[in-house]
Amino acid sequence: MFQSETLMRGLERARGLQPVTVGVTPSETVATTPRGRLLRYGDGSGPALLIIYSLVNRAYILDINDKRSVIGHLVGAGFDVHLLDWCAPDSMWRFDSLDDYLIEDVAEATGYLTRDGQAPHLLGVCQGGVLALCQAAAFPDTVRTLTTLVTPVDFHTDNDQLAHLAYRMDVANLVAATGNIPATALNALFTSLKPFQLYGQRYLGIADIADNDEALTEFLKLERWMYDSPDQAGAAFLQFAREFYQRNRLLEGNLELGGQRIDPAAIRAPVFNAYARGDHLVPPEAAAALRPALSHDDYHEVALKGGHLGMFISGAAHRDVYPALTDWLGQR
Amino acid sequence: MAQQQHNDTGADWQSWLERWRDSIAAASGVAQATVWPDLAEIVRTTLEQSNDEDPATVAEYLRESCRQWRNDLRDALPSAAWLTQTILTLSRMPQPDAPAAGFPGGVFRDAADAMPRLGPLQHQQAQLEALGAAFEDYQTALAGYLDELVVISDRSVDALQEALAGDTDIDVSDPRALYDLWCQLAEREYERHIATEEYAAALSGVTNSWAALQVALQPLLDDYLESFGIPSRRRLDETQAALDQLRRQHKAETRALYERIAALEARLNTPGTDTETSGD
Numbered sequence: 171m172f173q174s175e176t177l178m179r180g181l182e183r184a185r186g187l188q189p190v191t192v193g194v195t196p197s198e199t200v201a202t203t204p205r206g207r208l209l210r211y212g213d214g215s216g217p218a219l220l221i222i223y224s225l226v227n228r229a230y231i232l233d234i235n236d237k238r239s240v241i242g243h244l245v246g247a248g249f250d251v252h253l254l255d256w257c258a259p260d261s262m263w264r265f266d267s268l269d270d271y272l273i274e275d276v277a278e279a280t281g282y283l284t285r286d287g288q289a290p291h292l293l294g295v296c297q298g299g300v301l302a303l304c305q306a307a308a309f310p311d312t313v314r315t316l317t318t319l320v321t322p323v324d325f326h327t328d329n330d331q332l333a334h335l336a337y338r339m340d341v342a343n344l345v346a347a348t349g350n351i352p353a354t355a356l357n358a359l360f361t362s363l364k365p366f367q368l369y370g371q372r373y374l375g376i377a378d379i380a381d382n383d384e385a386l387t388e389f390l391k392l393e394r395w396m397y398d399s400p401d402q403a404g405a406a407f408l409q410f411a412r413e414f415y416q417r418n419r420l421l422e423g424n425l426e427l428g429g430q431r432i433d434p435a436a437i438r439a440p441v442f443n444a445y446a447r448g449d450h451l452v453p454p455e456a457a458a459a460l461r462p463a464l465s466h467d468d469y470h471e472v473a474l475k476g477g478h479l480g481m482f483i484s485g486a487a488h489r490d491v492y493p494a495l496t497d498w499l500g501q502r
Numbered sequence: 503m504a505q506q507q508h509n510d511t512g513a514d515w516q517s518w519l520e521r522w523r524d525s526i527a528a529a530s531g532v533a534q535a536t537v538w539p540d541l542a543e544i545v546r547t548t549l550e551q552s553n554d555e556d557p558a559t560v561a562e563y564l565r566e567s568c569r570q571w572r573n574d575l576r577d578a579l580p581s582a583a584w585l586t587q588t589i590l591t592l593s594r595m596p597q598p599d600a601p602a603a604g605f606p607g608g609v610f611r612d613a614a615d616a617m618p619r620l621g622p623l624q625h626q627q628a629q630l631e632a633l634g635a636a637f638e639d640y641q642t643a644l645a646g647y648l649d650e651l652v653v654i655s656d657r658s659v660d661a662l663q664e665a666l667a668g669d670t671d672i673d674v675s676d677p678r679a680l681y682d683l684w685c686q687l688a689e690r691e692y693e694r695h696i697a698t699e700e701y702a703a704a705l706s707g708v709t710n711s712w713a714a715l716q717v718a719l720q721p722l723l724d725d726y727l728e729s730f731g732i733p734s735r736r737r738l739d740e741t742q743a744a745l746d747q748l749r750r751q752h753k754a755e756t757r758a759l760y761e762r763i764a765a766l767e768a769r770l771n772t773p774g775t776d777t778e779t780s781g782d
Contacts, residue, residue, distance in 0.1 A: 181668040261738070262742055262745070262746075265738075334702055337702065338702060338706035340706075340713060343710065343717060346713070347714075349735075363696075365695075366684075366688045367685060371685045399635075464691070
């Protein structure tokens with residue numbers, strides 16, 4: 171029987187545990203790009219690996235705790251891990267486009283990590299995977315291998331809720347009205363896909379972990395991450411929504427960014443593609459569409475049972491995906 | 503569940519809420535409006551009845567109570583009818599009979615059509631007409647979107663009733679079990695409905711019309727601020743656009759300069775190359 175006193179006790183304990191710290195693997199800033207900073211994890215030895223995260227959330231979901239840190243696993247596997255940590259756009263960024271993000275940030279970061287002619291491994295997450303894919307397609311020689319995690323490639327699959335809702339949006343007018351897209355608006359869009367679970371049931375679940383400080387701390391870390399989003403640079407958001415979600419140009423091969431034609435068939439790097447079968451944000455079909463878009467066969471795919479966030483923080487992912495990834499990377 | 507409704511200073515929040523509720527009810531002209539009916543009262547009454555009644559009866563009571571609560575809430579939300587009535591009241595215009603729901607379309611468009619644009623303020627008149635039309639469009643779209651939410655709530659309540667009538671394993675006296683069941687069913691109905699073309703059209707409609715309303719409002723605000731010598735968004739946008747252009751121009755020139763330097767270095771480092779400048 172549900173006891174409101176248990177919930178109240180859980181809420182009080184949760185309040186006492188805040189603020190929570192996020193990001194457990196030590197890092198240092200080794201370089202900056204116009205819109206980000208390059209963080210290095212570990213001692214700098216091993217093959218260079220660059221992580222490109224999405225623009226819409228913070229990257230520390232990849233390093234949420236000791237037991238389930240994607241970054242920690244990669245460092246432990248002997249890679250020289252770097253993260254392109256995006257800065258939060260301010261109003262001066264409203265004219266910054268995806269072309270700028272690709273040419274001035276991703277390309278500069280990959281160039282920085284190219285050593286003695288050897289390009290870095292590239293790992294892209296969600297929208298960051300799209301940017302990584304564009305880099306690999308536009309500048310094939312700059313990428314040693316390409317890893318994409320929960321990355322949409324086909325934005326017009328039948329079960330893509332976000333694409334379905336965005337298809338008729340006048341995004342140009344929306345950006346004209348707001349400038350940069352407020353983080354609160356994007357958060358509201360994402361949580362509106364599962365409002366009953368995320369606005370109500372999630373918080374009643376605190377009663378179930380009221381006496382478990384470790385579980386409460388993890389709950390609070392995820393809670394902080396969910397609502398710790400940056401605004402989106404207006405022009406870049408418009409481009410992503412219109413060219414990818416509405417026009418699906420990446421898969422059609424007629425996308426152009428930074429003066430470069432972006433065609434997945436131009437990717438020469440070996441590809442490791444992981445997606446989640448229960449992902450309501452990036453349907454598995456949307457991610458699996460990468461395979462037929464490539465023109466080579468050096469492709470490895472992992473379909474994880476679970477949802478979008480499970481790819482980063484679930485036990486199954488850290489058991490089934492990341493060991494397979496580091497083995498695969500080690501052979502290349 | 504009885505609720506404490508006093509803050510630390512001992513103020514009577516319930517009385518404050520009732521006064522606020524009554525003021526909105528008076529402004530909306532909706533008889534017997536209860537802005538925020540006590541849903542907890544519905545649940546409490548249901549729990550009291552659950553001790554004696556079979557699940558099907560409890561489910562029916564819950565269904566009817568939720569339906570009444572939903573209808574009251576829909577009528578009393580600060581929605582199109584309330585907003586229209588409030589604006590008309592404030593403007594001391596003759597008050598047409600406000601409909602129970604839905605926006606009396608054409609209020610601003612009709613007024614605009616009746617007045618030619620004359621005199622030195624024609625531009626401002628056009629801006630106000632555009633704002634009025636955008637406002638009407640937004641209210642219409644908002645009402646359409648609220649209709650979709652009502653569809654979802656209808657189906658969710660039906661699903662709850664069906665589940666409670668069929669599944670005798672659920673302990674309806676346990677609020678948590680009942681709430682979890684409600685969330686599960688409502689989420690399912692919600693996901694089904696947001697996948698429809700009707701919902702997507704309604705969501706796009708309200709989003710697009712909101713953006714259009716902002717775009718129509720912004721020039722008026724900018725003119726107003728600039729008349730007081732206060733920085734406006736228009737001027738800030740112009741400054742940002744100019745800075746952005748300068749940044750790109752500077753970057754292009756820097757890139758060209760580095761390429762030139764690299765070319766010259768290559769010439770210098772090539773054995774046997776004539777290093778005299780060509781004067782260019």
